Amino acid sequence: MLDHRAADIKPTDALHHVVVLAYDGLCTFEFGIALEAFALPRPEFDFPWYRCSIAGIDPEIRAMGGFRVATDAGIELIDQADTVIIPGWRGADVMPDAALCDALRRAHARGCRLVSICSGVFVLAASGLLANGRATTHWRYTDRLHAMYPDIEIVDDVLYVENSQIITSAGSSAGIDACLHVIRSDHGAQVANVVARRLVMPPHRDGGQAQYVEAPVQERPGKSIAAVLDWARGKLAEPIEIGEMADFSGLSERTFLRRFREGTGMAPLKWLRRERVLRAMKLLEETSLPLGDIAEQCGFQSMETFRIAFRDIAHVPPARYRNRFRVSQPA
Structure with a gap:
């Protein structure tokens, strides 16, 4: 069992209340991510975990896959939340009700943290909370988001963006990274790492990591790009030139640069x-x-x-x- 006090992490007196929104047409995977992160019992910790509630914003909620979802209460739960999670949305062109937008604006005004996973960003955008701010979403939706809300600075090709108590994450599984970031912010690295291990996830992927790689690394005679990455990680204390990396890969510098960008989504430097x-x-x-x-x-x-x-x-x-x-x- 992890000693919370030994990690010098101070839990709040009252349980941090995470409210997960549920709606008709609920995105099942994104919803599951939120519950796995914040609702699952954590016997490995000797301190109270989050209090997690499900707020239904529709009279009847049928999730993808055909099952129905029971909720703890309705939209009024948002007024009690410390963190609200929007696990996807039923469509980019489906405008959320004014009551939901009003509740989110009230929550943000009093300091509540708002988190969207994948297409959930469209709810925050419709509420006006992302105006003139930074946000991300699944790479498939970035063009649509820009067309609908040109005043939002859309950061494409990242896992998540945090801006003014609002966290927007990219496609589906990037929601796990965003939730781990929330846990890390609230409880510190050691606790987040324990949760990540239980999820069988890397303990920390920074938000700026590429969410999508256009083409896989193609193997050719010589060393793979993956081998170059491992080699460079072992030499981070030393100056590393692009030419050295290309030589190690067995590729010409021009081919190496192209393959590196294909494989990592960014330039070597x-x-x-x-x-x-x-x-x-x-x-x-x-x-x-x-x-x-x-x-x-x-x-x-x-x-x-x-x-x-x-x-x-x-x-x-x-x-x-x-x-x-x-x-x-x-x-």
Whole structure:
């Protein structure tokens, strides 16, 4: 059993109330993600988990697959929520009722966190809460979202975006990453990692990771792109040139660049920068190393470049990240 106090994580006095919306035509997988993350009992923890309720926004709710869903109450539950999750939506062109939009606006105004999974972003967009802000959704819906709501800055090809207490996630399974991000924000890295292991998920995939890769990595004589990635991760403390990566792959530099982008969704230097920050995040969570040593071990040439890269990807300075997610080490 994980010692919540040993991890120096302080639960709130009252249980954090997560309200999951249910609607006729409910997206079953997205709904299941929310319940798995927040409603499932967690006997591995010695502290109370979230309180999770289902709010029905329609008189009768039939989910995809043909089964009916029982709810705890109606739309009024939103007024009691600390976090509201919108697990998909029944159609991009189906406008939510004014009462639902009003309830979401009230919730956000009092500081409630709002989370959409996949097409659930269209409910938040219709409420006006995403106007002039950043958001994402499944790559299939980004063009439609832009056409309907041109005032939203749509960040395509990412797993999730957090902006002003609103988290929007990409297609279906990216909702798991968004929910783990919520748990990580509320309870810290150690707790989120335990939940991820139970879900058989990576403990942390940052929101900026590509949600979709247009073409798979194609094998050719020589080493695969996957082998290059493993090789580079083992050398993050050192300067790494694109030419070195191409040589290791056994490809010409031009072919390597094309294959790398196909396989990762980004250019090699951007990928290296992200991997260095991910390594730094792990060291900040698990060690007491000074920031300068962490920057050096992760291949940053100066503290300034380290801080800029870290803030750009983690959205907080390194010191604040450590204070937020530090896992206490045994004495």
